[in-house]
Amino acid sequence: MQDNNKVVNPEGINVKRIETLVDGIFAIAMTLLVLGITVPSIVNPTEADLYRALYDLLPNFYSYFISFVLLAVFWRINHTQFNRIKNADNTLLWIMIFWLLFVALVPFSAFFVGEYGNFQISNIFFDLNLFAIGFLLFLNWHHALNSGLVDESKIEVGKSSLKITLMLPAISLIALGLTFLPFLKVYGYGWTSLVYLAIPLLKRFQ
Template sequence: MSKNFDSINLWMTTSRIETLVDGIFAIAMTLLVLSIGVPDISTSLSESAFQQQLWVLWPKLMCYALSFWILAGFWRNNHQQFYFIKRSDPTLITINIFWLLCIALMPFSTEIIAEYGGTYFTANIIFQLNLFFAGFIYILNWQYAVRKGLVDENIDEKTLKLMNVSNLSLPALSLLALGLSYYVLAWSSLVYLAHPIFKKIIEKRYERTLNS
């Protein structure tokens, strides 16, 4: 089958997107560990004083683990999304580039909230908005792929609608965490631990609505 420039520019495979996504996630998830840092501890400290200095790191360790958990969830959901997305085009690639921009920003926003999240509301805003825009662009990616017919032709309407609803879970949690940040600062980010449960609840309720 002959291929011309127009057809190549219009229809593209998703393999290069998935390869880039895996690479960016691998780098971002690895760089997260730098948000912990090693404390500058004097060698003249006693063993107990040394342990106390290390204990001070626990908020940063918590932020690291939380961000790693969130990125792992994004990667898992992206894998699920591209199971159904079979073709690509220049616009879909551009949407994914902007999404990966938000993903690559995670080590920075994680370090900000780890260092200042317990003191400054603005630090929490940076972290929560980073996740909100990542979640929003993720929804945009799916909506565009469906609208342009880039998904598997055999996907049924129920699966399409279920994906639309489940994609709302992370942006919704981001807005909830942003609101809670005003009252409990960095502790508000713990709501992301409930993401799998929250997503499952949304899917179950929607399935009941479809079956009723």
């Protein structure tokens, strides 16, 4: 008897196994983010020393918050996509593999920005990392829609959500472009990450 919880295509690719891999990578990446915030080591600290140490960690907390929320959004969108994908092929599998490659890189990107957020290169690296995640997420959905991998009853809804998915890499490019504004050399490049807060405010995640 066939297990209805498993969807297998003629190429032998199990959709549920892909979802399991995605969940595992996201769980690890989101957990590793907190490692970018280390407890200050101060010999004979005073109350003032601890307040100052926490204040110095604010960029790390900021980077942690932004990155955690973004990973949650990316996971949510991918989860919604796979609720509509009934089948998989080798192309979709490899798109997902490369997508997860960049997802797993987010903790490093977050640490980099947390430690060196006042430098342009750290923010460029972070923006390019998120652009790759957003673009591959869009590419995955575009391929699924155009390759007959999506449940036929959900194709129309899927097509309408394709534009929403395209907004993810677009926002990353906006953030990247902002890093080249001259006045940010004075006020700090880290402010460009605020653009990403627009992603959770999208009307829906499809």
